[in-house]
Amino acid sequence: MKKFRKTALFLTLVLIMSMAFVGCGDKAMTTVRLAEVTHSVFYAPQYVAITNGFFEEEGIELEVINGQGADKTMTALLSDNDT
Incomplete structure (x- = not known):
């Protein structure tokens, strides 16, 4: 039983380290x-995250686009426009 505990502990530590x-x-x-x-x-929390580089730390290059109103933003989204 003692050998089983040591083996289980060793395998658990190897798993955690990996x-x-x-x-x-x-x-x-x-x-x-x-x-x-x-x-x-x-959008203040988003601006703070951008300024502090949180997105870059996570491997995200963020490009913020001003959609100039809800109607134009939704139109661009639905038409798959790169605006």
Whole structure:
């Protein structure tokens, strides 16, 4: 029984150590285009994250686009427009 515990503990430690290195790979940046309806105080947390580089830390290259109103933003989204 003691040998089983030692083996189980060893395997658990190996599993935990291997999981620690899973996220260490070098990843390419993912580009995400975000269309805002308009610049607003409601997007303040997003602006803070952009300013502090949180998106870059997570491998996201964020491109913020002003959609110039809800109707134009939805039209661009539905038409798959690159505006």
